[in-house]
Amino acid sequence: MVINKPYLLFLGDASDQLAAKTAEGVAYWRRSDCVGQMRLPGCNANLHLPDLTIAEASKQGALTLLIGVANRGGRLSELWLPYLREALETGMDIANGLHNRLADVHELAELAANNGRNLFDLRHTSVTFDVANGKKRTGKRLLTVGTDCSVGKMYVSLAIEQEMKRRGIRTSFCATGQTGILIAGGGISVDAVTADFISGAVEALSPDQEPDHWDVIEGQGSLFHPSFAGVSLGLLHGAQPDVLVMCHEPTRKHMRGLPEYPVPSIENCITANEAAARLTNPNATCIGISLNTAALDEADARDLLAETEARIGLPCVDAIRTGVSRLVDCIPI
Amino acid sequence: MVINKPYLLFLGDASDQLAAKTAEGVAYWRRSDCVGQMRLPGCNANLHLPDLTIAEASKQGALTLLIGVANRGGRLSELWLPYLREALETGMDIANGLHNRLADVHELAELAANNGRNLFDLRHTSVTFDVANGKKRTGKRLLTVGTDCSVGKMYVSLAIEQEMKRRGIRTSFCATGQTGILIAGGGISVDAVTADFISGAVEALSPDQEPDHWDVIEGQGSLFHPSFAGVSLGLLHGAQPDVLVMCHEPTRKHMRGLPEYPVPSIENCITANEAAARLTNPNATCIGISLNTAALDEADARDLLAETEARIGLPCVDAIRTGVSRLVDCIPI
DSSP states (O other): OOOOSSEEEEEETOSSTGGGHHHHHHHHHOGGGEEEEEEOTTOOOOOSSOBOOHHHHHHTTOOEEEEOOOOTTOOOOGGGHHHHHHHHHTTOEEEEOSSSOGGGSHHHHHHHHHHTOOEEETTOOOOOOOOOOOOOOSSEEEEEEESSSSSSHHHHHHHHHHHHHHTTOOEEEEOOSHHHHHHHTOOOOGGGSBGGGHHHHHHHHSOOOOTTOEEEEOOOSOTTOTTTHHHHHHHHHHHOOSEEEEEEOTTOOSSTTOTTSOOOOHHHHHHHHHHHHTTTOTTOEEEEEEEOOTTSOHHHHHHHHHHHHHHHOSOEEOTTTTOSHHHHTTSOO | OOOOSSEEEEEETOSSTGGGHHHHHHHHHOGGGEEEEEEOTTOOOOOSSOBOOHHHHHHTTOOEEEEOOOOGGGOOOGGGHHHHHHHHHTTOEEEEOSSSOGGGSHHHHHHHHHHTOOEEETTOOOOOOOOOOOOOOSSEEEEEEESSSSSSHHHHHHHHHHHHHHTTOOEEEEOOSHHHHHHHTOOOOGGGSBGGGHHHHHHHHSOOOOTTOEEEEOOOSOTTOTTTHHHHHHHHHHHOOSEEEEEEOTTOOSSTTOTTSOOOOHHHHHHHHHHHHTTTOTTOEEEEEEEOOTTSOHHHHHHHHHHHHHHHOSOEEOTTTTOSHHHHHTSOO
C-alpha cells in the first residue's frame, strides 16, 4: 500500500481540535507532505496550514485528500460527500481513517473506479492474522500506554523513536492507528481487527527482531476506558513490552466521551498496566511518564512535571515541551 | 435468522473431545434437535449420537448440517469440503461456527445458491454496533468468567438460567459464542466483532430490562489468556455484571493451546475480574465458583469441591455433577 503525497488535510466539520487529531498528527510529524487544510462551516479545528479549496489544493499538487477527522464511533458524515466527490473528480485519491469504508459508498466507489483513483480505507485490512501464541520474541519492545484515549501516546512514541535514532539505536515505530499508519507508511489499526485476533495482530506487527533492535509500539485507549479497554489489553499482551511509558493529560476532567467516568490516577494506571503486561513479559516495567501539558503555561507545566516526578518516583517529561531525552536515558539499551 | 432443525452434528476430524465442544453443547442442551453425528477418519470426539452419513441423516429429516468443531484459530479444513458439498446437494442448510465464512468459499456459495440452500456463518454479523457508552442499565446481570478458555462458562450459564427459571425468576440467557447462539436461537459472537465495538456489542446484547429481570451472560476466554484476554475484558466491561460466577477446570495443566502459560489461581482470577468489572459496575461481586470436575471420580470431585469452598469462602459447585442450586441461592434477587 503506497499512499501518494502530498496531502490535502480534510477537517470536515470537526467539533473541536481533538476531533481532528489524525490530521494534526500528520501535519506535526510530516508537515512538508501537506499542501494545506480544508475546513467546512462549523469546523472548530485549525492546523494553521493554508485553507484551500479542492481546486486550489489540486493546482498545488495535492495527490491525496486525507480524511483527518476522528469522530466518536468513526462514522462518515453525509455532509462530506460532495467534497469527496469533487476530490475524486479532480484526480485525487482519498485516504480514510474512519471505521466506515469509502468503498462501501456506492457513488464514491464508482467515481473512483471511473476516474482511476484509489480509496484507502485505513481502518480495514484484508490481511488475516493468527491467534496470538504468546511466545517470547527476540528484540526489545517499548509500548506507550495511557490513563485515557487521546492523551498523546502516538506523539510520545514518535518522539522516543526520533530520540533513539538520534542516539544511533536501531529503532522502528510500529503504528497501531490510522494517523500513525499515515505517518509511518504502514502498520495495523488494531481497533479494526476482529476481536479474537487483537493480540495476534500485534505479534505480527512487531515480529522477531535483532537482539539490539527496539520496536516502539504506539499504544491505544486505556485499560480504564469502558469503551475500549479490551483493545488496550489485547495490545498490551501482544506487544510483550520490556518497557512501558505512561501517558497522561492532566487537565482531563473525565474519560474522553464519558462524563460519568473519572480519569484514573497515574499510579493506579501504572500498577494495572505492569500487572497485565507481566502475563506475557514478566520483566515489563514502566520507566517513566509523559504528561501532555499543552493546556498549561510554562511555569505551571514545569511545576506539575516536577511534582509528579517527585510523587511517583519516575522521570516525568512532556514529549513536546521538554523532549523525551530523560525517558530514553532510562531505557535499558 | 432462523436455523432449521433438526441438526446433523458434523464433527469432522476433531483432534479431541474439547475440539468438538460446539456440537457437544448443542447435543447436551438440545438433544432432541439432533438426529445424529458425522465423524471423519481421525476424529477423536464422540457425542454418543447415532453415526450417520449425509444420506442417512437426510432420510431421517436433518435440515441443517452443523459444523460443530472449534479448531484453534477457527479455520475451515479442506478435508471437509466434499461432505459440505454433499449436504448442500441433498438439500440441507449449513450452519458454521468457524471464523472462515462458508460464503467466501466460491463453490459452496454457488452450490447453495443453485440448490436454494442457506449458509449460516454464525461468527459473522452484518449488524453494526455503537461504541460502548458505559451508562448504567436497568435490570440485573450475571456473567460467567473463567480461569481459562473452555472451562464450562456456557454450561454454567445455561444451568443457572434453567434453575432461575425453575424458581420463577424472569431470566434470559445471552449467548456470546456460536454454540450458545445455536442453543439460544440468537446472540452475538463477541470474538467476531470489530475490536473497537466489543463492549458496545455486549451493551446491545443485554439492553435495559425490567428491574427484576436477570440476564445471564455467557462469558468468553479469560483475563489471563494471552490470546484472548482483550475479548474477555471488553465483555466484562460491556456486561456491567452485578454478579460474577468463576468457572475453572481443576485438571488443566496450562492455558488452553499455550503450554508455556500456567493456569492462574482461582483467587487471583476472582480478584482481577472483580477489580476490572467494578469500572462499569462498582457493586460487581463474585458469588461463587463452578468447577468442571468431569475428569475426576465422584469421591475426588466431592473432596475438591469441599476443599475449594473452604479455602476461598464461596459456594463451590459443579454445574453438571451437583447442579447450581447453591449458587442461585446466593444471587441477590
